[in-house]
Amino acid sequence: MSARILMVASGKGGTGKSTVSVLLGGRLAAAGKKVLLIELDSGLRSVDIISGVYGKTVYDISDVLSGRCEGDKAVVESPVYKGLSVISAPYEGGEVRPEALRRLIGRMAPYFDFILVDTAAGLGAPFQAARTVSDMALLVLTPDPVTLRDGRIAADELVNGGCKNVRLVVNRVGPASFGGAVRDLDECIDTVAAQLIAVIPESAEIQHSAAQGMALPAGCLAFKALDNLARRLLGEQLALAVRW
Ligand SMILES: Nc1ncnc2c1ncn2[C@@H]1O[C@H](COP(=O)(O)OP(=O)(O)OP(=O)(O)O)[C@@H](O)[C@H]1O
Ligand SMILES: [Mg+2]
Incomplete structure (x- = not known):
């Protein structure tokens, strides 16, 4: 086994990166895959709450990247999403050096x-x-002009750095998302210049389950959208679950 490494980014903050990371990880795990989620953030961490590992963490990613412990010591199983393992971010501080991350990924990938x-x-x-x-x-982006423009800057940075696989996830899509400042999904795709892989609705179920560290209820539209995203990553050809 050698893991596929997916980074989740946005440019602008607060677009739903951590939420989508946990929920996607949960659906990939439900499909029988072994999934490790690393939160590379400090100070503004949220993966621990959404994945239900809050309070169970002894070591975090800054302990690993600074060499204070091995990666496996910082891995915590999510009690909410079976098969999803998590390395949390620290409350504060911690330098992220590429060599240290590469070493960690190399150790965990098998x-x-x-x-x-x-x-x-x-x-x-x-x-x-x-x-x-x-x-x-x-790239997890919300459908507003500023976020999409910042997403394009992130996409360009990735492509110029040699990343050939940049995919767009449009998050928090609701009835009022289009027809105004952003015309439609095509405008999102054109602005970011990346292939669309998922559309995730604005969802009270996501907000509630993420805040409580509880599982996203199966059957809600957001669950279906996240499941489709996981299945597309696994190679299935599916229509986008676009309905809001
Ligand atoms: N599809 C959605 N429907 C409703 N609320 C959502 C959705 N996606 C994310 N949220 C909410 O948006 C807020 C920000 O989400 P999250 O913390 O995942 O963003 P982030 O991009 O990781 O932020 P940061 O840039 O600070 O790391 C949270 O309150 C989360 O519950
Ligand atoms: Mg986050």
């Missing part, structure tokens, strides 16, 4: 089918380190 690297907002050290180790980048 044990997993997928490693998801949830990066911080912006194009700083977490983004730069993640792109040196990733096979694919998922």
Whole structure:
């Protein structure tokens, strides 16, 4: 086994990277894949809450990247999404050096089918380190002009750095998303210049389950959208679950 490495990025903050990372990891795990999710952020961590590992973490990613412990010591199984393992971000601090991340990924890759690297907002050290180790980048963007423009800057940075697989996930799509400042999904695709791989609806179920560290209820539209994203990554040809 040698894991596929997917980085999750956005440019602008707060677009749903961490939420999508956990929920996607949960659906890949439900499909029988072994999944490790690394949150490469510090200070603004949220993966621990969404995945239900909050309070169970002894070591975090900064302990691993600074050499204070081996990667396996920092891995915690999500009690919410079976088969999803998590390395959380620290409350604060921690340098992200590409060589240290590469070493960690090299050590963990034989044990997993997928490693998801949830990066911080912006194009700083977490983004730069993640792109040196990733096979694919998922840009999780909300359908508003500023986020899409920042997403394009992130996409260009990835492509110019040699990443051939940049995919667009449009998140938080609702009835009022289009027809105004952003015309439609095509405009999102054209602005970012990346292939669309998923459309995830604005979802009260996501908000509630993420805040409580509970499983996203099967049967809601967001669950279906995340499941389709996982299955597309696994090679299935599916129509986008676009309905809102
Ligand atoms: N599809 C959705 N429907 C409703 N709420 C959502 C959806 N996706 C994300 N959210 C909410 O948006 C907020 C930000 O999400 P999240 O923390 O995942 O963003 P982020 O991109 O990781 O942020 P940061 O840049 O700070 O790391 C959270 O409150 C989350 O519950
Ligand atoms: Mg985040």
